[in-house]
Every structure is written in structure tokens, then in C-alpha cells.
Amino acid sequence: MKKRLFTPGPTPIPENVALAMAQPIIHHRNPEFIEIFSRVNENLKYLFQTKQDVYTLTSSGTGAMEAAVANLLSFGDKAIFVNGGKFGERWGEICRAYGVDAIEIKIEWGRAVTPEEVRDELKKHRDVKAVFVTHSETSTGVFTDVKELAEVVHENSDAVIVVDGITSVGAHELYMDDWGLDVVITGSQKGLMIPPGLSFIALSEKAWKMVEKSNLPKYYFSLKKARKALQNGDTPWTPAIALIVALDVALKMIKDEGLENIWKRHEKLSKAVREGCKAIGLKLFGNPPSHAVTAVYFPDGIDKKEFQKVLKYKYGITVAGGQEHLKDKIFRISHLGYYDEIDIVGVISALEMALAEVGFDEFKLGDGVKAVQKVFAEYEKIEVKQGGNDEFLSCCH
Amino acid sequence: MKKRLFTPGPTPIPENVALAMAQPIIHHRNPEFIEIFSRVNENLKYLFQTKQDVYTLTSSGTGAMEAAVANLLSFGDKAIFVNGGKFGERWGEICRAYGVDAIEIKIEWGRAVTPEEVRDELKKHRDVKAVFVTHSETSTGVFTDVKELAEVVHENSDAVIVVDGITSVGAHELYMDDWGLDVVITGSQKGLMIPPGLSFIALSEKAWKMVEKSNLPKYYFSLKKARKALQNGDTPWTPAIALIVALDVALKMIKDEGLENIWKRHEKLSKAVREGCKAIGLKLFGNPPSHAVTAVYFPDGIDKKEFQKVLKYKYGITVAGGQEHLKDKIFRISHLGYYDEIDIVGVISALEMALAEVGFDEFKLGDGVKAVQKVFAEYEKIEVKQGGNDEFLSCCH
DSSP states (O other): OOOEEESSSSOOOOHHHHHHHTSOOOOTTSHHHHHHHHHHHHHHHHHHTOSSOEEEEESOHHHHHHHHHHHHOOTTOEEEEEESSHHHHHHHHHHHHTTOEEEEEEOOBTBOOOHHHHHHHHHHOTTEEEEEEESEETTTTEEOOHHHHHHHHHHHOSOEEEEEOTTTTTTSOOOTTTTTOSEEEEESSSTTOSOSSEEEEEEOHHHHHHHHHOOSOOSTTOHHHHHHHHTTTOOSSOOOHHHHHHHHHHHHHHHHHOHHHHHHHHHHHHHHHHHHHHHTTOOEESBSBOSSEEEEEOOTTSOHHHHHHIIIIISOEEEEEOOGGGTTTEEEEEOOSSOOHHHHHHHHHHHHHHHHHTTOOSSOTTHHHHHHHHHHHHSOOOOOOOOSOOSOOOOOO | OOOEEESSSSOOOOHHHHHHHTSOOOOTTSHHHHHHHHHHHHHHHHHHTOSSOEEEEESOHHHHHHHHHHHHOOTTOEEEEEESSHHHHHHHHHHHHTTOEEEEEEOOBTBOOOHHHHHHHHHHOTTEEEEEEESEETTTTEEOOHHHHHHHHHHHOSOEEEEEOTTTTTTSOOOTTTTTOSEEEEESSSTTOSOSSEEEEEEOHHHHHHHHHOOSOOSTTOHHHHHHHHTTTOOSSOOOHHHHHHHHHHHHHHHHHOHHHHHHHHHHHHHHHHHHHHHTTOOEESBSBOSSEEEEEOOTTSOHHHHHHIIIIISOEEEEEOOGGGTTTEEEEEOOSSOOHHHHHHHHHHHHHHHHHTTOOSSOTTHHHHHHHHHHHHSOOOOOOOOSOOSOOOOOO
């Protein structure tokens, strides 16, 4: 059976990226790798839309979150974090593990924090050093306007704004420098289309000044060590070489497609998923919606396990479940990374068939796919650059 | 040009292991992965010769070193570390970064610590909580008898012994449980024959009791979180899936060959490298020698850069240089992981040719290879299990 992942990490790996990993291993201090790594570092700046260096860490995205906390702050520092989902909550957990005084803005999971809520909290705590937010909350499929939040943070405090872009980088518009985002982090198995194992972090000048003063313990995730090593085009510890070789190929694909086109594609595909779901009578969870992942309520009365089984074992499709208290309430369809229109038609058609098989009858087969196609028809045609033969190919044998 | 790595990490990746990484990515919570990960976990216990669980971290080996320090100790705890090379020194750096009172046994780089030196230090500091040692010091090619040290530590203190097995696991005899090693760590791009990006750590019951009490900050490297996740066959953070899929293949190869055979092979190949080097007039650095890497003095009077260039760009062979104050004094030939007799003949013959080309004339071409072959002849034949046709193959076209 063909297997198709629609999970928000790992996301599908393009075949050329996967094969790049199988090439003979090269030493990270040999010229071949230094050339690759220097190209990767340039392309990561493009991805983050920053002039700052982007540091590649060998860890999951959580490692980069920890690097942000441990390198920016000191014992007893005050920080605000927005808990609107499992990954927002994680900022608080990390801060507290390090003895940071973490002030929580707890919002109902499924909505975004408002600028006013952040402003109010900043006014209550004038000495806050950092504000931790989540651009695309993977657990709820909710998008937060971090451009707006950055303005609020900078107008009302001297704090830095730290953005979890793990499922937004490569899916949502993001201009690190222009928007005044002090720290942006992301992970590899998301919009970057490579397997898990790498995370990324970039810091503004202001954030680097905090790094100089930070007294929290760190070694493996020390960004000062990373900066010193990068001055020689190197990493402080042996990096995940095979993943960086894959990243090089993936970043070239991203550059070729163009960030604006990629953001547009994610907008289009996510809209299609939402319209497709609505057309078959499914209720969406969370608002405003992320372009990376769509959260959908299980319809009432169906056998959820059976539905999931049909989807996975009859149609080969893995979607994600809900997390924490949303575990049996929602499921999540990812469209982050290496997806196109036909993939979306595929997943919506599978949803239709699986739902019909478990007795959900509030729609007619094809309703969802039709809605998906209508969204695609609305969007401007993207110029297809193809040389050579435009005829249908003849058959050879 | 064919490229051959003789570096102590990354080490060569078997082709089947490399291709495993290029397979379609699977989700770490899908049954396919859970099956792989559970087999990996069983085979890691065999590799470490322990009944304890071995935890797989997504990081370089340094991450596992940090995990050991941050999870075992508390602020102000006393620990002893042996600095007999760059990696022994690193134990001290990590301890100090975490506010641990790190007592250094500094020995001349190139020799191993003696049991007496460790005993003396333990007697001076009765309240030491941990002793950090290096089984195979990659920077000097020196082997330390950790079995003997474990006895000394247990007889003279209540401290745990923590062993850096990064370049010893899979090369040197190591029985974690039988020898009373409380903590053993290793890395992926070494004896395990997969690319960098994973590290491994196992803890004795006694070490786990210290973990319960430790107050040093940690989150990503929290072993309590790792233990809790492993109870469900899981990891707390998304693991480097592609590397674990590769690891599964590599561990099956290790099991098929058998640990005792692998240790014997490393002993034989390392002895052959040493004898080959001596036969061409090269002086060995460090004693007793590790089976993972051989450190060799550059001969006097040769152009070192030119020698390295010929080796790398004419014969495609990368060896490692010296580190820190040994930078221009020694080079290091690794024979850790996926190497056989013919590889060793290859590297020694390349050394001969490169040395001859830069004017070093204290040997005759072939002297080194001859010495290598003599070592191989001394060793017992390993039974070759091959079915089918034992005739020379006929040619087909």
C-alpha cells in the first residue's frame, strides 16, 4: 500500500532530498561539506528573511526552544509566554525548568492571543525580559499574527519577542528583520521537507546582547559557542551531516519555487482543505487557521477508531490526532511542506470514503473534492515553466 | 576519485545502511516505527551489555555527555574528571558550565590515568558524587581500562562512574553491568556506522537514584522525560527518524557479526595499523593504544601540508589531524566501525606512497603493507559462512 503522511512533522520528503542522504558520508571539516554548509547558511537567511546568521542545531525543535531560553535569560528573569496550545505551554515548561519567572497568558486552546492581552500583561510587568509566542500552534491549527505582537512588545517594553516558527517557517509569510522579531526558531521535519533531527535559530542584535549577559547553564546549546564556530564556517559539535546534505537540496528547491510562491501555495492548499472539510459536513476547530495544519472536530456519533483505521490501513493515509484534552475531540490534517493540489484532492477524497464507510452520511461522495477543486480554480494560475514537447507523450515500448 | 574516510567520526556508512535512510519517511508514532524502535532498543542493550534501557537522544555525543552531568548532579556537587585529552577535558567544561565543583585529574595527553591516581583523588575528596572518565580518548588514541577504574571507584567511594564510550563502544570489550559501569554513553557516527545525529546513554539503578535527586536545570536532555516516554516505546521529542531507521540496519549487522568478533576485528585492524606505521619508520603517539584510532607523529622534516594534500587529493584518503597542542605534531588514522583488512592495506599503502612523494625515505615501498599482512596472518581465521558456489565465478555477458 502506498503510504501518505498528512502529519505536521514528519512531513513528506521529496525523493531527491531522500536520496541525497544516501550519498557517501563526507567529513564535516572537508571542503565538500564546508561548501554545502556555507550555501545552506546563506539560504537559511533567505528562508528567515534576515541578515543575521541562522544557527543549525542537531536536535528536534524543542532543542532550539531550550536554546532560546537558556541563552537569552538569567536566573529569576521574568518572561511572558502565551499558552494557547501544547507548544505555547512548552515555552513555560522550559522557562520554569531553568528557574525563569514565567508569566503565563493562558487562553482557551483554539484561539489566538490578542495584542491587547499581551499589552495588558506587559503593563503589569514592566521588567519582563522576553515574550515567547507561537506563530502556528501545531496542536490547535491556530495562526497568531506575530507581526502585530512584535509591535506591541516593542512599543510597551524593552523585552525581546521570541517566535516559535516550527510549523510556520516555509508556510506563512515571515520577515524576521522587517517585523522586528528578535528570535525565530524552526525545525527540519516541517516546512523544510527533510527528516527530523535539525533545528534552527536566529537572533537579532538586541537578542545577542542578552546572550552576552545570560547566566543560565548551557553547553551543547550554547549559542556563543555556535557563533564562534560559525565564524570558521563550522559547528561546535559534529553536526548531523546527512541531514545537512539533504537540507541543501531542500533549500535549493525552496529558492527555486520562491518563498512568496510557497506561502501562496500553503494559503491555497489550507483553504482547500478547510472548504473540502466544510463541504462534507465537518466542523473546523480553531481560528484564525494556520496554513500548516487544519484541525477538524470528529463528527458526532462515528466510531473514531474505525474511521482512523480505514483511513490508515485501507487508504494508507496518516493524519494526526488531537493532543491533551483535545485527544478525542479533533484530528489534524497537515499540508505543510511538500504538498500540491493533487495531494489535497487525495486526502479529502480519502476522508469522504472513510467517513462514508463508518456511517457518516451528511454529505454525498465527491462533495468535498468538488469544494477543493473550486478553491483551486479561484487562484491565479502559476506560470508553468516547461521546455520541450507540450504535446501528450506518445507511448513507447 | 573514490573517497575514503579514516576519521574517528564520521566513519564510513555501509551502503545498505545509507539506503535505509532514503526510504519514505515514517511517522514516529505509526506502528512501523514503533516496531523498529523497539528492536533498536533491544539491540542497544546487547551493544552496551546491559539489562538497563539505553536512551537514544537526537544530538551529537556531546549532548549525551551533557545529559549525564545535568541529570546526575546538583548545584555545588563535587565530581572528579580525568583530563587526558580533549574529550576528557570536555567533562570538566560541562560540569563547570552547570556549577558543579569539578576536580581535575590532569595527566599528560598521550597516557592513561592510573588506578592509583584515581584512588588518591577519591581519598582526598570523600564527598565526590561522580567520576567521569574516557574509555577511548579520541584526541590521543589512548585506551583507559575502565573495568579497573570502576573497581577503584566502587571500593573507595559511593560515587558513580560515568564512561565516555563514544569511540569505544563497538570497538573495545565493554560489559556495562558486569563491570559496574554506572553510566555509559556513545554516539552514532562511530562504531555504530551511521551518520552523526544520535547519541545514547544508559544508567545503572544507582545512577537513576541520583537522577531522582538532581536539581540541575534540564528539559530537552531530561532523562526522566526520556524514561517516561520509553515506557510507551516513545521518545519525549520527535526523534531523528531516518537515523533510527539506519541504526536498525546497522545494529542487525552488529548482531550478525557478533560483538566478540567485532572487538577482535578492531584489535586486529588496530594492531595492523600500528605495525604498518612502525615498519615505515613512523613513531606512534600515546599508550596504551585504543582500538578505534591510532595517533602517529608526523615524521621530522616533511612538508605536512603537502603530505596531507597528496593523501587527500591524490589518493582520496582523509585522516584526522591533531587537536589543541597536538595540532601539528600528530595525525590520527581511524579504524573504528565499518573497516576490514583490505581497507587497512589501502590506508597504509597510501601513507607509504604519500610519504615517499614528500621525500620521506626511511623505508622501502611495501614495508608497511607487508607488516600489515603479517599481523593478519597471525590472527586465527574467522569461519566464513558462505553458501552455494565456492568456485571462481565465470564471466557472463
